[in-house]
Amino acid sequence: MKHLSRDMDRIKRRILSMGALVEGAVHRSMNALLCRDATLAGEVIAGDKRIDAEEVELEEECLKVLALHQPFAQDLRFIITVLKVNNDLERMGDLAVNIAERARFLSVRPELSVHVPVPEIAEKVRHMLRDALDCLVERDVTLARKVIDADDDVDDLHRETYGVLIDIMKAEPERVERASSLISSARNLERIADLATNIAEDVVFLVEGDVIRHGRA
């Protein structure tokens, strides 16, 4: 039993360090996009290998703990939640790579001067991701619900961005490719927010045993 608690602590530490890696990748991909920094974009792309490797290792560790200790009740649920969160984080890493690829594409082209709330989306997504990880480790349902609510704001900002960029593409054909890349970046950010929301929903389920997934309008 003592070994189980030691192993559970290690899993908790590892999912946090996985989260920190992914948070860094998301943050750097956004900076690469906003600052037109191809070098930074390249770092995000190269760094995804490590995130992938961490995901595989953490999953293996969870399986080992399940097989070795056959935990039940809360511990079992926690490990299953970590397996899901681990998977969500790895997907966020892939989305950060997508953003970095678009950032690299845009960095060598004329600046697309346009007023869209992409920096605001980026900022909100960053907070959501951090809060999602915190609420998992702290088992904080109030914080989890904050993350879930924030997703609606991101959806609104994303819709606004899409509308503005579609209008630009209609008006100025020479900006189609760049606007399309920015649409893609905004969508990838919005998907990162969705995954952070998934994590928060899983935390509510973990703590309250209450399925709120799919319950939102």
Next chain:
Amino acid sequence: MKHLSRDMDRIKRRILSMGALVEGAVHRSMNALLCRDATLAGEVIAGDKRIDAEEVELEEECLKVLALHQPFAQDLRFIITVLKVNNDLERMGDLAVNIAERARFLSVRPELSVHVPVPEIAEKVRHMLRDALDCLVERDVTLARKVIDADDDVDDLHRETYGVLIDIMKAEPERVERASSLISSARNLERIADLATNIAEDVVFLVEGDVIRHGRA
């Protein structure tokens, strides 16, 4: 032990029926897009509730079996794989809803006559999804590798589609919105193919204990 084997059989049946539901949704969303059928699109959107409910129930059942029987080795790995596949299938259902929404949008607008290989992508994705489910239940690594290989074709076709549609948007501003909806549909299909590939990779891992995820170029 007898109870475990009975419960494992039930899990196997349920993941297959979840797969069949999602396969149906993907297929109908594609038909709605290709045949400009808003009614069919509406059915896909309405039907997603059932997929969401099935996901939650199957996950609960897996957790119960884990807690009750504390299975190990192959059975434990199989249940963990089912949990992941279950999650992937539910995401595919969401992507089918996205496609259905675009289908509905396009169905009430003038036809966007354009030669892009979206029907070919749809056909390939359909086969990939079916094969991914078969290879899971049959533990068929050869079939799993076929799914993984097919993903490259889908990526090529998706890239081709994107290029053609970007050119159309540049040349004809009045087609920007419709072309953008078709880009989005093709991307959602490509993501369904990615998730089918995830499933196939998990099957290889389940059977061979070999991590091939993230190993692809």
